[in-house]
Every structure is written in structure tokens, then in C-alpha cells.
């Protein structure tokens with residue numbers, strides 16, 4: 001029987017985040033011909049509605065109020081619950097992003113339902129939705145069955161592939177006005193200070209070039225940016241490199257940093273500690289450069305170069321420039 005699935009569309013820097021389309025792909029696995037609706041807060045954008053429709057949304061709830069132009073947990077929670085009441089979904093999916101991680105438990109508590117977080121996949125078995133999530137920093141996986149109604153889960157970005165846009169699809173746009181309670185308005189965001197980040201967004205990059213403690217300095221990281229620019233890649237870092245102040249913590253990849261799944265991950269001077277691997281092991285192709293042939297990173301690398309990264313990098317730059 002068809003299921004009604006509600007998903008959250010997230011915007012960042014004037015663009016819908018890829019995770020908005022990934023949760024739609026996840027919703028399709030559940031819907032089985034049922035209805036899929038996306039939620040869009042604070043933005044009356046036909047362009048976004050069309051993009052969501054092309055990736056599988058049958059309906060888009062556009063919720064408008066000045067309080068929704070900026071993320072505030074309680075305001076978003078209240079608006080989200082309004083849409084849940086209106087749409088009456090069988091399942092709700094939200095990206096496991098900083099906003100999703102903050103908002104989902106509050107919504108679950110308010111609706112008095114459970115929440116299954118940080119899933120990398122899902123399947124339907126005997127009419128039950130079975131979610132898969134990594135545990136022990138990605139060393140093992142656990143499967144969880146959802147019994148609540150509606151089923152509520154967060155989906156880790158970059159794991160469920162978004163589907164190709166279907167230009168023939170369209171969606172019904174439902175515009176809702178909304179007034180937050182006085183309680184929700186207690187928190188006011190006065191200013192958002194964005195970290196200046198160079199180039200491509202790390203969490204959505206197709207190519208990531210990451211440096212570890214082996215890069216040895218901030219200046220060393222500048223060389224990574226040079227290669228990143230040629231490749232159209234994002235720069236990442238190990239915690240070792242962040243702790244040593246060679247790179248900003250916003251670049252940290254791993255268990256306590258960002259999870260990336262690019263087509264190509266280049267690890268330079270990174271030992272391959274389990275906590276780092278937890279954030280990049282699902283990359284399609286992993287290339288490692290390390291002067292220690294016993295470095296654990298070589299156990300998961302598809303291609304490994306045993307050598308000094310300061311000798312390998314200039315060769316790489318020359319080769320790439322010659323292409």
C-alpha cells in the first residue's frame with residue numbers, strides 16, 4: 001500500500017542542499033506509489049518547488065513567515081508540526097545535518113514519537129521500514145525497525161544517491177502562513193557569522209583533498225588549495241592537522257567532523273586513524289600519500305603512494321597543469 005512521506009528541504013547560501021534531494025530519493029523507497037511532500041520554510045521560490053518536484057516531490061508545503069527566514073529551533077519545530085498535522089504522513093525524513101540534528105529530537109518529543117538517527121540506508125521489509133546506521137565509528141552497522149506512526153528518521157548526507165531530475169514532473173505548491181508562539185520567539189538570532197571558506201563546499205564536493213599532521217604547517221595547506229583549485233576540489237583535514245592549527249576545524253573530516261563521500265578522496269600525510277576513516281571510508285576512490293608504508297590509511301586506499309608528500313605534490317600539480 002502507498003505511504004505518505006514528508007521530507008525536509010534545506011537551503012544553504014541561496015541553494016537547495018543536495019541532502020534535500022537525497023531524502024526525496026530515500027522517500028521514494030518507502031512511498032511505494034504513495035504521496036511524497038517536501039517542506040520549504042521561509043522561501044517563496046518557484047525555482048525550488050520545481051527542483052523538488054523534478055526529484056520526486058508530489059507536493060511542496062511552502063511555509064511563510066518572517067520568523068522562518070532564519071533557523072531558530074523552536075520556530076522551525078512549530079512550523080514543522082503544522083505541516084505534519086496538515087499532511088498526516090506515514091513517515092518523516094530529515095537530513096542528518098546540523099539543523100536536522102538539532103530540530104528532529106524536538107519535533108519527535110513534541111509529537112511523542114521515536115526517532116531513528118543518522119541512517120545511511122533504508123529498505124522496506126514486510127511493510128516495515130528497516131534503517132541502517134553505522135556504529136563504532138563505522139566499524140559495524142546496525143539495522144533498526146521503526147514501529148512508531150509516523151516513522152521518523154534522519155538520513156546522513158551523501159549516502160543515499162539523489163535521483164536524476166525528471167523534467168516532466170511537477171508538484172502541487174501549498175502555501176501556508178504561520179505564526180510562531182511567543183515561547184518560540186524567545187530566541188532571536190541577531191547575526192550569523194559565516195566562517196570564510198575557500199572554494200567548494202566540503203560536505204558536497206565530488207573531489208576532496210585532505211591534509212594531516214604530515215602537511216606540517218599552514219603554508220603546507222596552501223599547496224593543497226593550489227591542487228584543489230585545479231581539480232575543482234574541496235580541502236579537508238584530519239583532526240591532527242586541525243589540532244596543530246594548520247587548518248580550521250570546519251575542515252575536519254571524521255567521526256567528530258564532517259562525513260564526506262566524494263568520488264575521489266586524496267589523503268596526504270594522514271595516518272588513517274579509525275576516527276578519521278569514519279568520515280571518509282565511503283568515498284568511491286581513495287588515494288593516499290604517506291611516507292610510512294605501515295600507515296593504516298593504506299589498508300583502505302585504492303591507490304597508495306609511499307613517499308614524501310612534499311615531493312609528490314609538485315609532481316601532481318605539474319601533471320594536472322599539463323592536462
Ligand code: FAD
Nearest residue numbers: 212213214238239240254255256257269271275276291309
Ligand atoms: P598522525 O596520526 O600524526 O599522522 C600523520 C601521518 O603523516 C603519519 O602517518 C606520517 O607517516 C605521515 N607523514 C608525516 N610526514 C609526512 C610527509 N612528509 N609525507 C607523507 N606523509 C607524512 N581524527 C580525525 O581526523 N577526525 C575526527 O573526526 C576525529 N575524531 C576523534 C574523536 C575522538 C573521540 C578521538 C579520541 C580522536 C579523534 N580523532 C579524529 C583523532 C584521531 O584519533 C587521530 O589522532 C588523528 O586522525 C590523527 O591525525 P593525522 O593522521 O593527521 O596525524
